[in-house]
Amino acid sequence: MRVQDRQSRIVAEIRAHEKATVEHLADLLGASRETIRRDLTELENQGKVQKFHGGAMLPRGFGEGAFQQRMGENVAAKVQIAKTAANLFKPxxxxxxxxxxxxxxxxxxxxxxxGLNIITNSTDIAQVISARGNSYAYLLGGSFGYDNRQTVGSLTVAQIEGFRAHHAVLTVGALDAVAGAADFDLEESQVAKAMIGRAGSVTVLADHSKFGAMASFGVCALEGIDRLVCDLAPPADLGRALGAAGAEVVITEGSE
Known part of the structure; x- marks a missing residue:
C-alpha cells in the first residue's frame, strides 16, 4: 500500500471513531507498529491528527459537532470521490x-x-493545501463558524467577486432531477453561488446519499453543473436530467 493511501485510511479511521490506537491501526492496515507511528508523526505535523501515548485522535477544535459527524459518514465513498476528482485538475x-x-x-x-491556486472559505482546507507546500491557498475572510471552521456572509461573497477561477469544486446537500443542486444552509448556498458566478466550470462532488434528498436553499440548476463526480450511478430520472443538461457524470473507479 502506498504511503499516501495508508495515511488517508488512518485519517479516515480516526475521523470515523474520533481516535485510534497504534495497535488497532497496524492490524487494520497490515503494517508494522513502527510504520504506523511514523505515519502518525507525519500526520500530526500536517495538523490532521493529534498523537497521544499509544495512538492518535482528532486535533483539538477540529470538526466538532455536526461537521465531525458528517466526516464519519460514507467515508469510503467520499475518499474514492476525492481521489477520482483530484485527477481531473492540472498544475x-x-x-x-x-x-x-x-x-x-x-x-x-x-x-x-x-502548482494550483486554491481559493476557499474553509480553514481546514486552506491548512491541508498549505501544509504540503505544493500549491497556494487563499483563505476568504468573513463571519467565522466554529463548527464547520468556515467563513460565510457578505464579506466572503464580496471577496469572491475579486477572483476569477478555472473551476469551482463544490459539495452540496441535495441533488434532484427537478430542483438541481441545493444546500441545507442559506449562507453556504450563497457562497457556492458566488463561486459559480466567478468560475469557468463547475464540478460537484456528491455521494449517492445526496441523490433525491431535499434541501431548502438552491445552489444551481442542473444546467449549471459541468461535471458530477459520484460513487454510484444516479437514479434513472436524475441521470436522464443530467444528460439533458449536458453535465458529465464521472463515477469513481471500482463503483458499479
Whole structure:
C-alpha cells in the first residue's frame, strides 16, 4: 500500500471513531507498529491528527459537532470521490473549493498536485493545501463558524467577486432531477453561488446519499453543473436530467 493511501485510511479511521490506537491501526492496515507511528508523526505535523501515548485522535477544535459527524459518514465513498476528482485538475489552474466533508477529503488528495491556486472559505482546507507546500491557498475572510471552521456572509461573497477561477469544486446537500443542486444552509448556498458566478466550470462532488434528498436553499440548476463526480450511478430520472443538461457524470473507479 502506498504511503499516501495508508495515511488517508488512518485519517479516515480516526475521523470515523474520533481516535485510534497504534495497535488497532497496524492490524487494520497490515503494517508494522513502527510504520504506523511514523505515519502518525507525519500526520500530526500536517495538523490532521493529534498523537497521544499509544495512538492518535482528532486535533483539538477540529470538526466538532455536526461537521465531525458528517466526516464519519460514507467515508469510503467520499475518499474514492476525492481521489477520482483530484485527477481531473492540472498544475496552473485556479480552483474555488467550498466547505464540506467531501471537499475536505478532496483537498487532502489535491494537496499532492503541484502548482494550483486554491481559493476557499474553509480553514481546514486552506491548512491541508498549505501544509504540503505544493500549491497556494487563499483563505476568504468573513463571519467565522466554529463548527464547520468556515467563513460565510457578505464579506466572503464580496471577496469572491475579486477572483476569477478555472473551476469551482463544490459539495452540496441535495441533488434532484427537478430542483438541481441545493444546500441545507442559506449562507453556504450563497457562497457556492458566488463561486459559480466567478468560475469557468463547475464540478460537484456528491455521494449517492445526496441523490433525491431535499434541501431548502438552491445552489444551481442542473444546467449549471459541468461535471458530477459520484460513487454510484444516479437514479434513472436524475441521470436522464443530467444528460439533458449536458453535465458529465464521472463515477469513481471500482463503483458499479
Amino acid at each position: 496552473g489552474e485556479t480552483l474555488f473549493v467550498d466547505t464540506g466533508s467531501t471537499t475536505l477529503y478532496f483537498a487532502e488528495q489535491l494537496a499532492g498536485v503541484k
